Amino acid sequence: MDAENTLSVTNGDAVKKPFLIGVAGGTASGKSTVCKKIMKELGQTDMDHTQRQVVTISQDSFYRELTATEKAKAFQGLYNFDHPDAFDEQLMYETLQAVLKGNKVEIPSYDYRTNSLDYENKLTIYPADVVLFEGILVFYFPKIRDLFHMKLFVDTDSDTRLARRVPRDINERGRDLDAVLTQYMTFVKPAFEEFCSPTKKFADVIIPRGADNTVAIDLIVQHIRDFLNNRSGHGSTSNIQVFMNLEPETQLGGKRRRGILRVNIPALNIQPNNAGKPNTPTRESLTRPH
Numbered sequence: 028m029d030a031e032n033t034l035s036v037t038n039g040d041a042v043k044k045p046f047l048i049g050v051a052g053g054t055a056s057g058k059s060t061v062c063k064k065i066m067k068e069l070g071q072t073d074m075d076h077t078q079r080q081v082v083t084i085s086q087d088s089f090y091r092e093l094t095a096t097e098k099a100k101a102f103q104g105l106y107n108f109d110h111p112d113a114f115d116e117q118l119m120y121e122t123l124q125a126v127l128k129g130n131k132v133e134i135p136s137y138d139y140r141t142n143s144l145d146y147e148n149k150l151t152i153y154p155a156d157v158v159l160f161e162g163i164l165v166f167y168f169p170k171i172r173d174l175f176h177m178k179l180f181v182d183t184d185s186d187t188r189l190a191r192r193v194p195r196d197i198n199e200r201g202r203d204l205d206a207v208l209t210q211y212m213t214f215v216k217p218a219f220e221e222f223c224s225p226t227k228k229f230a231d232v233i234i235p236r237g238a239d240n241t242v243a244i245d246l247i248v249q250h251i252r253d254f255l256n257n258r259s260g261h262g263s264t265s266n267i268q269v270f271m272n273l274e275p276e277t278q279l280g281g282k283r284r285r286g287i288l289r290v291n292i293p294a295l296n297i298q299p300n301n302a303g304k305p306n307t308p309t310r311e312s313l314t315r316p317h
């Protein structure tokens with residue numbers, strides 16, 4: 028395991044740094060559905076939370092607490108939940124830092140019916156190998172954007188998004204049609220154009236049509252599988268051995284050597300930040316046979 032992905036060693040067990048994936052996109056583009064599909068394909072859903080290798084965190088858990096005046100506005104659909112100022116950037120950053128350190132974290136869930144954080148129903152995020160962080164503005168804040176190892180943007184056209192948001196907000200978020208449409212035209216649509224859409228350029232992978240795009244989802248799932256396999260030592264990380272016949276005696280690595288020399292060449296290592304780059308054999312990897 029390379030040092031870059033290992034945090035510390037406790038009782039002989041290495042604490043591994045999770046692979047952090049940001050999932051951005053407009054409202055109702057299918058961010059949560061894409062994350063659920065990824066988790067399902069990786070066999071992570073019918074499993075105890077403490078055992079999961081892949082977890083999803085929603086940016087909604089980082090909405091700021093509203094003052095009484097803001098709450099009153101929110102109930103009339105007059106508060107802008109789509110502006111970057113609606114989020115607690117610092118808390119989001121500190122929480123992701125803790126997650127990257129392999130710590131267990133507790134975050135509130137979000138209650139859309141009351142427009143508030145729900146501390147009664149906290150979510151425990153257990154240490155995992157892969158963490159998906161999804162939300163409309165996860166790529167907006169540079170400090171947070173820089174934490175991601177991979178960035179996905181779910182790109183669904185605005186008509187489809189509105190057509191999905193209306194029934195969802197009425198059925199699941201306790202809104203009426205007028206409030207949904209007023210909020211959409213006043214805040215959601217302009218904020219998408221000003222703050223969310225421009226962050227598409229930061230994405231490594233753009234997923235047109237969201238969860239319907241099974242090809243894109245399968246590719247992402249395969250990438251995560253490769254990462255998990257490599258991390259658990261089941262991937263193609265075994266060394267390649269090359270035998271060299273040093274006859275006559277040859278100067279090598281500052282020493283005179285002769286006979287059969289075994290050279291260990293570390294195999295292609297598909298860890299994040301190292302993708303596609305074969306490791307270079309080091310002087311230490313030149314070992315004499317016993």
Ligand SMILES: Nc1ncnc2c1ncn2[C@@H]1O[C@H](COP(=O)(O)OP(=O)(O)O)[C@@H](O)[C@H]1O
Pocket residue numbers: 052053054055056057058059060061191192195236237238239
């Ligand atoms: N591919 C799809 N086809 C049909 N409905 C979808 C699709 N993707 C998402 N939805 C529905 O659209 C709504 C918004 O999807 P969701 O994944 O919650 O979006 P987001 O997390 O981006 O807000 C939900 O009611 C969801 O069930």
Ligand SMILES: O=c1ccn([C@@H]2O[C@H](COP(=O)(O)O)[C@@H](O)[C@H]2O)c(=O)[nH]1
Pocket residue numbers: 053054055058090108109138139141142143162163215
């Ligand atoms: O109290 C709230 C908080 C947020 N919203 C809206 O939610 C979306 C973001 O959630 P998605 O699941 O990505 O759609 C955002 O557009 C806010 O307008 C809300 O209506 N009320």
